[in-house]
Amino acid sequence: MRILIIGGSGFLGAELVRQAAAAGHATAATFATKPGTVAATWHALDLRDSERAEAVVAEVDPQLIVNATSGGSDWAVTAEGPIRLAMAAARYGCRLVHVSSDAVFSGRRVHYDESCLPDPVTPYGAAKAAAETGIRLAYPDAVIARTSLIIGDWRSEHVRLVHDLVTGCRDGFLFTDDIRCPVHVIDLAAALLELGSGEANGVHHLGGADAVSRHELGTLIASRDGLDALQLPAGLRADSPVPGALDVRLNSRATQRKLHTTLRGARQFLAVGHSSPS
Ligand SMILES: NC(=O)c1ccc[n+]([C@@H]2O[C@H](COP(=O)([O-])OP(=O)(O)OC[C@H]3O[C@@H](n4cnc5c(N)ncnc54)[C@H](OP(=O)(O)O)[C@@H]3O)[C@@H](O)[C@H]2O)c1
Known part of the structure; x- marks a missing residue:
């Protein structure tokens, strides 16, 4: 299959x-600032450029597009960018999986x-909720995959935060009342590609099986990485000025039943001595 990873x-x-x-x-892939290091055909794409997404789709002619871009609150x-991409996918008749977030919920x-x-x-x-709505309307065949905190090695922002807090490189707290369903990046990528290669459409939830607080997650990461979790x-979070939802638990059971890929819980994939599937 020809796959384009945005x-x-x-x-x-x-x-x-x-x-x-x-x-x-x-496999072709896009970057905004610097191409990735994995072997693929790389294309520059800034989603703020209204013409460019369609030009890349036309050039690659993919059968499947997975949109894993993150622009924060921009x-x-x-x-807007993901909706334009969905319009291009619809025009070229290729499958689209769009990665969304549990941040669309208030808790x-x-x-x-x-x-x-x-x-x-x-x-x-x-912004994530607006993208979901626009994509559903522009291309009802698209898959919208909501996920939660993405965990893996040091390239995960959440893992870096834990290391920085333990070593004193950064100030801050890990909240004990801020609950999410973290997912391992390997499980998530496999599930997204599995959804993309099938016939699913509409909203799917791809959270991990365990609901944990940011502090418990940090403790699990520190223990896995041989750091002093204490x-x-x-x-x-309830006492802090940081805006956002407190307790958002993605129920991913309906999606999990459709998948061969298992969405492990954080207590499983971060257990000391546990090795990830390759
Ligand atoms: N990380 C999490 O815990 C988490 C939780 C829930 C949902 N999600 C969702 O999961 C997806 C992947 O997140 P991630 O953590 O892997 O993101 P990430 O590491 O920050 O990667 C963001 C990607 O988007 C590209 N990008 C940034 N600005 C762009 C622009 N203007 N036009 C086109 N591409 C642009 C970046 O390109 P360059 O690197 O070249 O700049 C990079 O390839 C996102 O949709 C995010 O909303 C993430």
Whole structure:
């Protein structure tokens, strides 16, 4: 299959490129600032350029596109760019998997399955929710895959934070009341490619099986990496001015039932001595 990974130079994107190429697919990928290091055909793409996404799709002529870009709260990158990409995918008749986030939820109802409508409380969550809505309308055959904190090696921002807090390179806290369902980057990439190669469409949830606090997650990461977890400062998000949802648990059971890939929980994939599938 010809696969195009949009945002292939990012953390998740690099794993998608690695797995797609390892499976023998003709793999092309995009970057915004610097091409990735994994072997693929690399194309420069800034989603703020309204013409460029369609030009790259036309040049690569992919059968599957996976969009793993992240533009934070930048509306043009996170909301508008993915919708333009979906319009191009629809025009060229290729499958599209768009990576979304649990940030589309406020946390008011805690447990969220695929039927739940977005109720974002941050600009980033609002941009992700806008992209979901636009993509569903522009290309109903697309897959929208919501995920949670993405964990792996030091390239994960969450792993880097834990290392920096333990070694004192950064100030801050890990909240004990901020709950998510972290997922391993290897499981997530495999699940996205599996959804893309099948006939699924619509909203899917790809969170890990365990709901853990940011502090428990940090403790698990520190223990895995041989760091002193007791050095991790704990705090309450409810007491902090940091905006965002407290407790968002993606219920991914319906999606998991469709997949061969297992979405392991953080307590499993971060267990000391546990090795990741390659
Ligand atoms: N990380 C998490 O814990 C988490 C949690 C929930 C959902 N997600 C979602 O998962 C996806 C992947 O996240 P990630 O952590 O792997 O992201 P990341 O490492 O920050 O990678 C972001 C990618 O987007 C590209 N990009 C940035 N600005 C762009 C622009 N203007 N035009 C086109 N491409 C642009 C980057 O290119 P360059 O590197 O070349 O600049 C990079 O390839 C995102 O959709 C994110 O919203 C992530």
